[in-house]
Amino acid sequence: MTSALTFPASVLGIRVTLIGCGFVHSVFARTLNLSGRGTWFALQSPEVPAVAHGVQVLWPLRDLREHFAEGAAWEWHDGRLSIARRDGGRIRVNARQATMWRSPLRPGAVDEKRIASRARALHRECNLLAEGRSVFWGARSEHPPGLVLRARQGLRALRRARSAGQIEHAVRTLIGLGAGLTPAGDDAVIGWLAGMTLLPPDRLRHQRAADARHAIAECLSRTTDVSRAHLEDALAGEFSQAVSQFGNALANDSLDADDVRPALVELARVGASSGLDAVAGLLAAVFSQATIPLPPTLWRGSLSPDRRPAYGPGRSVASVEGL
Amino acid sequence: MHATFHILRRTYRDSVTLMQLAAKLARLPGVSNASASMATPANLDLLREAGTDVSGVEAGPNDLLIMLEGEDAAVQAALAEAQKLLSDRGEGAEQGERKRMAPRSLAMALAEGQAGLALISVPGEYAAAEALKSVHLGLNVMLFSDNVSMADEVVLKREADARGLIVMGPDCGTAIIDGIPLAFANKVRRGPIGLVAASGTGLQQVTVLIDRMGSGITQAIGTGGRDLKKEVGGLSMLAGLRALAEDPDTRVIVLISKPPAVEIAQRILAQARRADKPVVVNFLGTDAAAIDGDNLHGAYTLEDAARIAVALSEGRTPAAPPQPAIPGSGPKFTAGQRCIRGLYSGGTFCYEATLLLQAELDNVYSNTHVGRAKDLDNPWRSRGHTLIDLGDDLFTRGRPHPMIDHRLRNERILQEAADPEVAVILLDVVLGYGSHPDPAAEMRPALMQAADLARKSGREIAFVGHVCGTEADPQNVTRQSAALSGMGMLLANSNAQAVRLAARLARG
Numbered sequence: 001m002t003s004a005l006t007f008p009a010s011v012l013g014i015r016v017t018l019i020g021c022g023f024v025h026s027v028f029a030r031t032l033n034l035s036g037r038g039t040w041f042a043l044q045s046p047e048v049p050a051v052a053h054g055v056q057v058l059w060p061l062r063d064l065r066e067h068f069a070e071g072a073a074w075e076w077h078d079g080r081l082s083i084a085r086r087d088g089g090r091i092r093v094n095a096r097q098a099t100m101w102r103s104p105l106r107p108g109a110v111d112e113k114r115i116a117s118r119a120r121a122l123h124r125e126c127n128l129l130a131e132g133r134s135v136f137w138g139a140r141s142e143h144p145p146g147l148v149l150r151a152r153q154g155l156r157a158l159r160r161a162r163s164a165g166q167i168e169h170a171v172r173t174l175i176g177l178g179a180g181l182t183p184a185g186d187d188a189v190i191g192w193l194a195g196m197t198l199l200p201p202d203r204l205r206h207q208r209a210a211d212a213r214h215a216i217a218e219c220l221s222r223t224t225d226v227s228r229a230h231l232e233d234a235l236a237g238e239f240s241q242a243v244s245q246f247g248n249a250l251a252n253d254s255l256d257a258d259d260v261r262p263a264l265v266e267l268a269r270v271g272a273s274s275g276l277d278a279v280a281g282l283l284a285a286v287f288s289q290a291t292i293p294l295p296p297t298l299w300r301g302s303l304s305p306d307r308r309p310a311y312g313p314g315r316s317v318a319s320v321e322g323l
Numbered sequence: 324m325h326a327t328f329h330i331l332r333r334t335y336r337d338s339v340t341l342m343q344l345a346a347k348l349a350r351l352p353g354v355s356n357a358s359a360s361m362a363t364p365a366n367l368d369l370l371r372e373a374g375t376d377v378s379g380v381e382a383g384p385n386d387l388l389i390m391l392e393g394e395d396a397a398v399q400a401a402l403a404e405a406q407k408l409l410s411d412r413g414e415g416a417e418q419g420e421r422k423r424m425a426p427r428s429l430a431m432a433l434a435e436g437q438a439g440l441a442l443i444s445v446p447g448e449y450a451a452a453e454a455l456k457s458v459h460l461g462l463n464v465m466l467f468s469d470n471v472s473m474a475d476e477v478v479l480k481r482e483a484d485a486r487g488l489i490v491m492g493p494d495c496g497t498a499i500i501d502g503i504p505l506a507f508a509n510k511v512r513r514g515p516i517g518l519v520a521a522s523g524t525g526l527q528q529v530t531v532l533i534d535r536m537g538s539g540i541t542q543a544i545g546t547g548g549r550d551l552k553k554e555v556g557g558l559s560m561l562a563g564l565r566a567l568a569e570d571p572d573t574r575v576i577v578l579i580s581k582p583p584a585v586e587i588a589q590r591i592l593a594q595a596r597r598a599d600k601p602v603v604v605n606f607l608g609t610d611a612a613a614i615d616g617d618n619l620h621g622a623y624t625l626e627d628a629a630r631i632a633v634a635l636s637e638g639r640t641p642a643a644p645p646q647p648a649i650p651g652s653g654p655k656f657t658a659g660q661r662c663i664r665g666l667y668s669g670g671t672f673c674y675e676a677t678l679l680l681q682a683e684l685d686n687v688y689s690n691t692h693v694g695r696a697k698d699l700d701n702p703w704r705s706r707g708h709t710l711i712d713l714g715d716d717l718f719t720r721g722r723p724h725p726m727i728d729h730r731l732r733n734e735r736i737l738q739e740a741a742d743p744e745v746a747v748i749l750l751d752v753v754l755g756y757g758s759h760p761d762p763a764a765e766m767r768p769a770l771m772q773a774a775d776l777a778r779k780s781g782r783e784i785a786f787v788g789h790v791c792g793t794e795a796d797p798q799n800v801t802r803q804s805a806a807l808s809g810m811g812m813l814l815a816n817s818n819a820q821a822v823r824l825a826a827r828l829a830r831g
Contacts, residue, residue, distance in 0.1 A: 026335035033335075046428050060430035070333070133339055143342050144358065146369050176363030176384060179345075180338030183363060222364045224335070224384045272337035 009081075009095035011056040013041065021075035024083065025226065026181060029063045032083075033226055034074050040229045043081075043093065049242035049270055050101055052233040055081075057093050067091065105197055105237070105244040106251070112199050112286070115250055119286045121257030122264055126279055129265065134273040135184045136280035143179070151177055155188050155280060159288040162204075164211040171215035175231075176223040184277040186227045189216060190234040191278035194243050195285025198251045242267040243278050250286070326375045327398045329405065330362070331387040336409065341387075344408055348389075351404065353397025359405070362388040429456050442505055444468055447493070451475035454490060458483045466492030466547065467506050473554050476547070480558040489562040492547040496523035496757075499530060499543035507726065509755035510795035514539020515636045517573035519563035521546045521580040524669030525607070525625055527755060527791050528818055529577060532629035534793045535816070538636060541573045542566070551583035557591050564591065568598035575636045576602045577628050581674060581693075582609050595619055601635045603628050607671070608678050608693060625675060626817035645820070653828065654785040656746045663829050664739040665710035665749035665822075666732050668725035669791070672751045673712035676822045683826040684708055690715055705739060708829070710749070726758045733769035740773035740784055747785045747825045748773070751818060752807065754792025754800060761798060763806035770810045785828050786812040789821040 022036015030045035041053040045064070050056055061067055068091075072084040079096035130137035135151040154173035161167040174185030193216075196209045213235055220228045233239070239247070242263075249255055249263040267275040336344075341359040348357035360366045362382035370377050370390060382388050389405050391398045429441060441457035443450055447470025454464045454471075458479065466479075471493035483490045491498055497520075498505040502513050509527055511534035518540060520526035530543050544566070546559035560578065567573045576598060583591065583606060595602040596617050603620045605611070605628035611621030620635065622628035627644060634641040663680065667673035670691070677689040677696045686707040689696040699709065702717055713725040713732055725732050732750075739745050752762050759765055770786060777784045790807065792800035804814055813828075815821035 025333075028337065046431065058428065058430070060428070060434045062431075062434055070335075142346070143338070144345075144369075146373055150365075150369060173365070176361075176365035177369075178338055179341040179358075179360035179366070181335040181361070183361065183365070184338060185365065222384060224361055224363070226335070272339035 006080075006092040006094055007057050007059040009055050009057050009093050009098040010046070011050050011054070011101045012095055012098040013050060013052045013054040013101055021073065024068055024070050024072040024074065026070055027065050027068045028181075029065060032064050032068055034083075035225070036074070040226060043083075049240055049245075049266065051230070051240040052102075052238035053229055054101075054240075055093070055095060055098070059091075059093075101241070102238070105194060105239050105247050107197055107199075107201065114253070115199070116286050118255070118257050118260060119250060119283050122260060122283075125261060125264060126268070126276065126283075129268040130273075130276050134276035134280065135178065136188060137276055147178070151184055151188070154185055155192075155284050158189070158192055158212075158281075159284040161208070164214075167208060167211040168215040168218070171212060172219055172222075175216065175219040176227075178277075180272060181224055182227040182230060182271065182274050183223060184273060186223055186231060187271075187274045187277035188281035188284070190230060190239070191243065191281025191283075192285045193234045193281075194239050194247050194278070195282040197237065197239075198247045198282075199285065240270070240278075242270050242275060243282070246279065247282060250282075325392070326356075326377075327391045327402070328377075328380050328382075329389040329391070329402050330380070330382045331389070331409070333385050334387040334409070335361075335385075336387065344389075344405060347408070348391060348401045348405055351393075351397060351401050354391060354393035354401050356390075356392040357401065358388075358390045360388060362386045429453065429460055429462070433460055433462070439463060440465060440500060442467060443492075444506075447471050450493060451479060454479050454492075455482060458486060458488055458490065461486070461488070463488045464490045464492070465495055465498055465500075465505055465545070466490060467495060468492070469494040473549060473552075476549060477555055477558075480550075480555060484558050484562060489544065489559055489566065490547075491545045491559060494549075495545035495547045497526045497543070498545040499540060501542070504756045507753070507755060507757035508543070509534070509791070509793050510797075511793055512539030513541070515541065515572065515574035516577060516632045517541040517567035517570060517575070518543045518577040518579065519546060519560050519567065520544070520578070521548055521550050521560065521583075522607075522671040522674075524751075524753065524791070525579045525605075525671035525675075527669070527753065528625040528672070529579060529605075529629045529632075531755075531791050531793055532626055532817060533633055534795075536629065536633045538633045541570060546580075548581075551580050551587050551591070553584040553587060557583065557587040560591055561594055564594055564598065564602075568600065574600060575632045576600060577632045578602060578604045578606075579625070579628060580606050581671070582606050592619065601632075603632045603635070607675055624679070624817070624819040625671070626819045645816075646823070654746075654783045656785075656831070657743075657782055659743050660746035660782060660784075661829060662705075662742070662744045663708045663710075663747045663749055663825050664705050664742075664745050665708075665825070666735050666739070667710065667712050667749075667751050668714055668732065669751050669753055669818075670712045670714050672791075672818045673710050675818055676749065677710045679819060679822040680708060680710065680826060683823070684829070690717070705742070711735070726753050729759060729762065729765040729769075733766065736766075736769045736773050737776065740776045743780065743782065745784060746829050747787055749821060749825045750786065750788035750812070751821075752788055752790045752792075752803065754790060754796040754798040754803060756797065758798070761803075763803045763810070766807070767810055770812065774811065785825075786810070787815065787821050787825045787828065788812050789815045789818050791818070 020037050025033040025035040030048045032043040044054045044056045067085050069086050074083040081093040082090050127138045132142040135143045135148045158170035161170050174189050176183050178184030246263040246267040249260040345357045345359040363384040367377050391401050440463040442465045443453050444467040447468050450468035451471050454466050457464045479490050496507045499508050509531050511530045526543050544563040550559045551557045567576045601618050604614045605622040611623045614621030620631050631641040665676050674691050677691050677693045681687040681695050687696045688699050688707050689710040690702045691712050790804050815824050
């Protein structure tokens with residue numbers, strides 16, 4: 001690698017404000033988070049689904065951690081970004097030809113029971129995909145039991161909440177809950193907002209979403225700054241590419257569960273568990289509206305088997321413990 | 324037991340990395356409890372509820388908090404270990420991204436290893452651009468995609484040629500490179516014979532028969548069906564021929580194609596004569612005897628090509644092709660039963676069958692437009708002796724290729740069986756990668772129902788076919804053949820033999 005390589009950016013998140021300078025916030029294998037002047041955006045390798053604050057860069061770098069370090073300076077001028085490298089050189093990104101990208105999550109006019117029925121068929125897939133990574137899925141979450149219990153309680157509360165107070169309590173439980181850069185609870189809340197966006201609007205749903213937005217805005221200081229940026233995007237109706245694709249596939253009347261699966265798998269690939277956590281939130285929103293029973297696979301993740309209520313075909317979501 | 328905290332300001336790791344870190348620390352001797360998480364209020368609440376006093380912890384949501392409980396010395400050692408693990412930027416760190424994602428670009432894929440070939444299967448309108456990128460990156464290309472324009476094909480092949488590379492395709496469905504079957508291909512032995520073919524199933528048939536004769540191949544290079552047209556100039560076949568001529572492991576070369584443009588054929592044969600090794604040429608439908616001479620050996624059929632190549636590679640004189648035997652208790656046809664209906668999944672099999680059958684019988688219809696065969700007014704309805712390539716665009720629009728999806732052929736088997744003029748239904752069964760995992764099982768209901776249908780109207784139908792596959796194929800040729808024979812199908816060793824057998828049966 002020479003010291004002044006320039007790579008093109010292919011996709012520019014619509015919410016990225018491309019000015020100024022700052023420092024490398026955090027570095028992951030395929031995502032470089034940059035912050036400065038109160039803003040944040042991410043440089044993403046091509047295989048990472050775009051986020052609203054993301055700039056996809058066509059660089060063939062296998063592991064960004066080999067090239068960049070936290071605290072390194074960046075500056076953006078005239079559509080070109082320059083970032084200091086670990087070895088003292090610089091890598092430049094040319095975004096002048098990049099395509100502006102906007103989250104295309106489309107509120108659906110689809111029968112919500114049909115969405116829920118399609119979502120139900122994906123539960124087994126989610127449990128298999130999780131492999132212990134997500135606090136919300138699978139019998140074998142490798143996270144601390146206390147965290148798993150709290151996260152599932154929080155999402156269950158969000159799903160069941162009807163009053164503003166209940167919603168605020170659930171949101172407060174979830175925001176900031178989870179070990180990593182974007183806590184699992186935050187990702188689930190984002191997924192829940194996406195699910196609420198997908199479903200056909202009605203007065204009750206509109207009120208619940210408004211209450212949730214208010215509660216989320218109040219809780220933004222309780223989480224990491226990168227996760228806060230994602231939550232702010234979600235509050236503005238902007239979702240990551242993978243969340244949007246999955247949501248749109250779920251709400252597409254012409255698709256069955258098999259057709260939705262690729263979008264699910266794509267979303268599950270996001271982050272360590274972020275994608276799967278978002279799926280849990282999104283499906284919770286879908287199921288909270290439906291009266292069809294939850295699938296039994298949901299119970300695999302319960303921490304207290306002896307407290308599980310019996311699952312039966314006649315039980316509605318509202319009376320079933322779990323997710 | 325009191326807790327010890329270590330705060331890493333503005334340090335970020337993903338959840339799985341931190342979960343694994345905590346688990347690793349908790350397993351260290353003398354450590355009774357450990358956690359690692361961002362110090363958000365929710366996470367601090369969790370610690371508090373678990374009985375840990377966090378009142379003195381001055382950390383915020385953007386700080387990484389490590390909590391350890393245990394013996395003092397062990398806790399100190401664990402902290403040192405935590406810092407070491409967190410500073411490790413290589414293997415073991417950030418396992419949250421532990422599942423390596425598949426490359427999403429050619430450049431990324433190239434960075435993953437020592438690739439020398441790109442297999443491109445994207446919609447046709449994008450395929451040429453991806454192929455060109457690959458060539459510019461120094462990669463040979465197998466272009467599985469179709470719907471690439473002839474003009475793009477020419478540009479691609481010239482670019483590749485200028486760089487000493489080869490573009491296999493567009494619409495190249497079969498190749499075996501360095502022993503690795505690509506797309507629709509069979510698992511065959513390595514050996515001394517190299518092939519270049521402008522025909523997918525032709526390549527499959529010859530490689531399978533070579534394997535069946537106990538020999539093997541070095542490379543099987545596809546070119547795409549249009550390569551030998553005048554506009555393209557046979558650039559890929561010439562490149563493949565050149566590569567095999569220079570390959571010390573290749574003792575005999577086989578070229579397979581439908582009839583090329585005359586000047587292209589001359590160019591190819593001229594280059595073949597310059598090869599310092601025998602070249603077997605099977606340009607289906609051309610006069611093989613006219614090709615014979617010097618190091619060139621003409622072959623009339625795909626089976627001949629395999630047989631001659633194996634003999635030459637072993638220093639033997641090729642023997643005459645075997646005649647198919649009619650079983651002693653052959654089918655008994657009624658006076659009106661005189662027609663053959665061939666339902667092919669392989670285009671080249673249908674092409675070869677049409678050539679062979681019109682040499683044996685009159686009144687041959689086909690949708691392959693070859694030789695004296697008559698075109699069908701309606702390819703969905705057979706007449707006389709009809710041979711149909713069910714892989715033709717007409718039949719595959721909106722559905723998978725018949726090698727994968729047998730439904731259309733099964734329906735057609737029943738349709739033909741209902742025709743009182745039909746004596747023989749001729750079928751190919753293609754095994755290997757890409758094909759249906761169990762064709763015999765897929766065909767069984769249709770064959771049984773068709774036989775039953777005929778029997779109820781006082782007729783008997785002969786099902787004649789060949790299985791293009793090897794022992795090493797995922798479907799296993801012996802297993803498939805046994806299953807098909809069990810259903811009463813008469814199996815020949817090759818497509819050519821199956822056609823001749825069908826002709827003999829129909830003639831009575």
